[in-house]
Amino acid sequence: MVIDAPSSIQRSRETVTRADLGRLVIERFGPQTGQPILLTHGFGQTRLAWEESAHKLAQAGFQAVTLDARGHGDSDWSASADYQLDHFLDDLQRVLDTFSRPPVLIGASMGGLLGMLAAGEFARNPFRALVLVDIAPRWETAGVERILQFMRAKADGFSSIEEALTLVQDYLPQRAARHDSGSLGRYLRLQPNGRYRWHWDPRLLDSIQASATPYMARLSAAAQRLQLPTLLVSGALSDVVSPAAIQEFLTLVPHASHVEIEQASHMLVGDRNTQFLNATSQFLATL
Numbered sequence: 001m002v003i004d005a006p007s008s009i010q011r012s013r014e015t016v017t018r019a020d021l022g023r024l025v026i027e028r029f030g031p032q033t034g035q036p037i038l039l040t041h042g043f044g045q046t047r048l049a050w051e052e053s054a055h056k057l058a059q060a061g062f063q064a065v066t067l068d069a070r071g072h073g074d075s076d077w078s079a080s081a082d083y084q085l086d087h088f089l090d091d092l093q094r095v096l097d098t099f100s101r102p103p104v105l106i107g108a109s110m111g112g113l114l115g116m117l118a119a120g121e122f123a124r125n126p127f128r129a130l131v132l133v134d135i136a137p138r139w140e141t142a143g144v145e146r147i148l149q150f151m152r153a154k155a156d157g158f159s160s161i162e163e164a165l166t167l168v169q170d171y172l173p174q175r176a177a178r179h180d181s182g183s184l185g186r187y188l189r190l191q192p193n194g195r196y197r198w199h200w201d202p203r204l205l206d207s208i209q210a211s212a213t214p215y216m217a218r219l220s221a222a223a224q225r226l227q228l229p230t231l232l233v234s235g236a237l238s239d240v241v242s243p244a245a246i247q248e249f250l251t252l253v254p255h256a257s258h259v260e261i262e263q264a265s266h267m268l269v270g271d272r273n274t275q276f277l278n279a280t281s282q283f284l285a286t287l
Helices: 049-059 086-097 110-121 141-152 161-171 171-180 183-187 204-210 215-224 242-251 272-282
Strands: 011-018 022-029 035-042 063-067 103-106 129-133 189-190 196-198 231-237 257-261
Touching: 011 204, 022 049, 022 086, 035 049, 035 086, 035 110, 049 063, 063 141, 103 110, 110 129, 129 272, 161 171, 161 183, 161 196, 161 231, 171 231, 183 189, 183 196, 215 242, 231 242, 231 272, 257 272
Parallel strands: 035 063, 035 103, 103 129, 129 231, 231 257
Antiparallel strands: 011 022, 022 063, 189 196
């Protein structure tokens, strides 16, 4: 993807209201006339994970839309802890209703799972194309457990942003030199007791952990029904999506393309964003 020097782009924040939840926050980057691209984040992330990608896609002429899923970022937390994947899927449908034409969905981890289910199960395919970011219908339990251990650490919060920074640097050593307390502060909430907590509802953990594995068979069935252009981008260092899971996915979806990003983990967008955007832009050019 060829990007010009940084320039001002159109940017607006919107809310989608749900009676059973409250607000879902979305943000649009770029021209309204551009092909829309909906960027959905992974479990425990926020729309900020896509900010750099959204800026660059907007500079290339797309309308990039980022979303905070329920219980994440600036979207509301569920009063009754309704964090089953089907609730997220219903939220996705509400957000899709705000588009005038089908977007390309680029989904990382949980966001990709929702994209697979929507494309494979909705009565009418809601997307122009689908980009799955290091996720497949089957994943490695050990890799997911490592993510959950990181998320469960410091359940009572952090005394400072610097304390949180140390935890992140240990979890993502390949990015340690790029982390700083100033940027990390955007992902934390200062609590009334003076401690910092992540920008997501901690009740997510039990709900997702209990319900995720039973979805594997359902996701495989949804993948088999995919008929839209599909790209799987995986990280060569991922401990969540194995080579066997990738091959299984390509067997289920024989028309899909696959690109592996070197020196990238499951968090490949943050690890190697330029390479990820290059692979994605080549795919978008074929649509």
